[in-house]
Amino acid sequence: MITSPLESLSQLSRTLPTGTPTTDVEDGVDPVTETSGRPVAAAVDDVRKTYYLGEPVHALDGVSLTLPAGSFTAVMGPSGSGKSTLLNLFGCLDTPDEGTVEIGGEVASELSEAERARVRGTRIGFVFQGFDLLPRLTAVENVALPMVFHGRQGSDRHDRARGLLERVGLGDRLDHVPTELSGGQRQRVAIARALANDPAILLADEPTGNLDTETGERIMGLFRDLNGEETTILMVTHERHIADHADRIVHLLDGRIEEVEGLDPNERGGRPRPDPEDRVDGSGGGS
Amino acid sequence: MNLRECLRIGWRSITSHKLRSTLTTLGVILGVAAVITFMVLGGGFSQSVVGEIEAEQEPVMTVHTQTDPPDGFGVMLVDTPIYTESDVEALEELEGVEWVAPEGSIGLAQTEYDDERVTGVVEGQATTPDRFEHDEFVDGEPFDWADEAVVSERVNDAFEGNLSAGEELTVTFEDGEERTVTVAGVVDDDLGGQSPPLVYLPVDEHHETTIETPDGDREPVYQSLVVGVESLGDVDPAQDAVTDYLAEESDASELKEDDDEIAVQTIEDAVEQFDDLVGQLTAFIGAVAAIALVVGSIGIANIMIVSVTERTREIGIMKAVGARRRDVMQLFLVESVILGLIGAVVGVLVGLGVGYLGVTLLEWPMVYPIDWIVIAIVVGVGVGVGSGLYPAWRGARVDPIEALRHE
Known part of the structure; x- marks a missing residue:
């Protein structure tokens, strides 16, 4: 299960030497849209987004990016480079001025507000820097929330939420409210919530930004486990060692893709993949 | 959701x-x-x-004078006597009317019962025995001669006593005259505790208020009337007849103030009002x-x-x-x-x-x-x-x- 995407990823990294500027099409393979034959989880095509804050600001100025199913992409760039706007487009929170956004086969710009809400609820999972759990709901209820909006049955919802929390190692914290959880635990609840409706793509905005290094690494370990289980991940970060956990890093600058950097899967995160033994240990870690 | x-x-x-x-x-x-x-x-x-009134429907109606109060809310009773003896007689002749009992207030300075005196609490009213035809007597019966009286149940409250027929009561009129009367009956005519304690006295003996009628005669005159009707079925036509007479032909219509209104009410009307x-x-x-x-x-x-x-x-x-x-x-x-x-x-x-x-x-x-x-x-x-x-x-x-x- 884990090996086949890894194989294709290693092929990808072979054709794309690390650090080589790759915005140009080389040998007929466009690294930005190339999927190595895997299905497309989500893609943006030549999207532009301009904000008018006194004068026009080109947040995105012609960006194309394809996320193959099961891929793990990090987006880096200085502030104002368009990272968040790109994430919002993939998250169906925003629509582009030009270009198309496609999530799991649906073209977002053609959808109504309510349909975009449905796509957000069913195809996309969000993980935020501030965890953003609803403070009055318990862990299980927070995880069940997307299923509530999606109209899933109560007991069914509860069972699935419990299963997801166990999967992220919080089986013993089901009925705790966020204030009773550590930062790392809260982020795990947020990740479990993001997975609630079996999304096509998991979007993470600085998921380790509010965590200490050790907890951050554990969360990244969880991301990699999820990625190993075929979850497609798009993560915005400004920390190199966090971005190193991905298959590839997209560098944005002034609303354009400056560089796409493929990473050697065997050296992701600066160290080999963790043994299954010390994967999710349930202790979460403090913040 | x-x-x-x-x-x-x-x-x-x-x-x-x-x-x-x-x-x-x-x-x-x-x-x-x-x-x-x-x-x-x-x-x-x-x-x-x-509550208690609605239960008992009686072929009785009252005639009184009322006016709109200055603050414009509800109605106000007018106690100027305008119903003359001729009016009473004329009303008695109307179709369906069985009897007409006049009511005239008598000023009582003091009332004494069982060595206890009260001043000003008990009011006097002159009327005829007919008035009690549909009332419920707790004890005794209507008076039928000059030295008898009927008292309302609330007089008991005034004396904290328990009056019964045959006992004696001394009343002092406003002119100082004293009179001892025998209680002929105790009547329960209290509308929800709203009326004052009353001593009813025979009208022939105790009513002295007179007025010069529009015809130039001097006649006794009353504040209000109680009209007994032959049966419940006669109430509506009798009410119309009484109302018409009082409005058009009576002395009362001439004697009343312009703003005053003569009201002919059955008990139901009163309840409704x-x-x-x-x-x-x-x-x-x-x-x-x-x-x-x-x-x-x-x-x-x-x-x-x-x-x-x-x-x-x-x-x-x-x-x-x-x-x-x-x-x-x-x-x-x-x-x-x-x-x-x-x-x-x-x-x-x-x-x-x-x-x-x-x-x-x-x-x-x-x-x-x-x-x-x-x-x-x-x-x-x-x-x-x-x-x-x-x-x-x-x-x-x-x-x-x-x-x-x-x-």
């Missing part, structure tokens, strides 16, 4: 701000409680007066109390707007995990409806409680104003919807991107 889940989440957020929620609903509670209390008191008062009056009064007070409801609904709207602003980020999260506009709208609306409903329900309970306390103290019967309770609950929900609509709409159109940037 299904309603149950919505209720659960709304309830959670209400209970997590207990003090705020309590203060918010207080306005509605007070408003509803005030309305319900007044309706219970009004209903109880009405019942206490009217009384109910109307109490109804107007309670509605007026209720309307004042309803202002509290308006204030309450503004309170809810205010707190919901604060709540939407406070939870902007939460709205952003909910939208990010798939909440539609209508889900967010529903969530806030449900919350404000819960607040309004709780306010109304608690208000109804408090109102019934205070009302119960009130009627118990005043010894009126307890009345459950079902229609007003239903209105209060509907208004409570309405207040919730009305005051939640705008905040919920604002919440629903929060831009998730902005919201997620919001700290």
Whole structure:
């Protein structure tokens, strides 16, 4: 299960030497849209987004990016480079001025507000820097929330939420409210919530930004486990060692893709993949 | 999003701000409680007066003079005597009329019974034995000669005694004349505790007020009349005949003041008029109390707007995990409806409680104003919807991107 995407990823990294500027099409393979034959989880095509804050600001100025199913992409760039706007487009929170956004086969710009809400609820999972759990709901209820909006049955919802929390190692914290959880635990609840409706793509905005290094690494370990289980991940970060956990890093600058950097899967995160033994240990870690 | 889940989440957020929620609903509670209390008191008062009368329908009507009071609320009785002896005789001749009993007040300075004297409390009334035909006697029977009297049951209250037929009572008239009379009967003619203690004396012996009639004669004149009708079936035509006569041909119509009105009422009419009056009064007070409801609904709207602003980020999260506009709208609306409903329900309970306390103290019967309770609950929900609509709409159109940037 884990090996086949890894194989294709290693092929990808072979054709794309690390650090080589790759915005140009080389040998007929466009690294930005190339999927190595895997299905497309989500893609943006030549999207532009301009904000008018006194004068026009080109947040995105012609960006194309394809996320193959099961891929793990990090987006880096200085502030104002368009990272968040790109994430919002993939998250169906925003629509582009030009270009198309496609999530799991649906073209977002053609959808109504309510349909975009449905796509957000069913195809996309969000993980935020501030965890953003609803403070009055318990862990299980927070995880069940997307299923509530999606109209899933109560007991069914509860069972699935419990299963997801166990999967992220919080089986013993089901009925705790966020204030009773550590930062790392809260982020795990947020990740479990993001997975609630079996999304096509998991979007993470600085998921380790509010965590200490050790907890951050554990969360990244969880991301990699999820990625190993075929979850497609798009993560915005400004920390190199966090971005190193991905298959590839997209560098944005002034609303354009400056560089796409493929990473050697065997050296992701600066160290080999963790043994299954010390994967999710349930202790979460403090913040 | 299904309603149950919505209720659960709304309830959670209400209970997590207990003090705020309590203060918010207080306005509605007070408003509803005030309305319900007044309706219970009004209903109880009405019942206490009217309750026993409605049971017994009698072929009797009263004739009295009334006018619109200067403050324009309800009616005021006029006690100028205008009904002359000729009027009494003429009325007795009318179709369906069995008898006409005049009522003239007699000034009593003092009343003495069993060595106890009271001054000014007991009033005297001159009338004829016919007047008591449909009244219920607790003891004895109507007087039939000069030195007898009938007393109303409430005279017992004045003396804290228990008068019965055959006992003696000494009355002192305003001119100082003293007279000892034998109690012939004790009558229960009390309309819900509203009439004063009365000593009824034979009209022939004790009534001295006279007036010059429009024809130039001097005749006895009375404040009011009681008209006995032959049967219940004759009441309506007799009432019309009496009304017509009094309005057009009587001495009374000439003697009355221009603004005064001669009222011919059956007991039902009197009850109706009384109910109307109490109804107007309670509605007026209720309307004042309803202002509290308006204030309450503004309170809810205010707190919901604060709540939407406070939870902007939460709205952003909910939208990010798939909440539609209508889900967010529903969530806030449900919350404000819960607040309004709780306010109304608690208000109804408090109102019934205070009302119960009130009627118990005043010894009126307890009345459950079902229609007003239903209105209060509907208004409570309405207040919730009305005051939640705008905040919920604002919440629903929060831009998730902005919201997620919001700290």
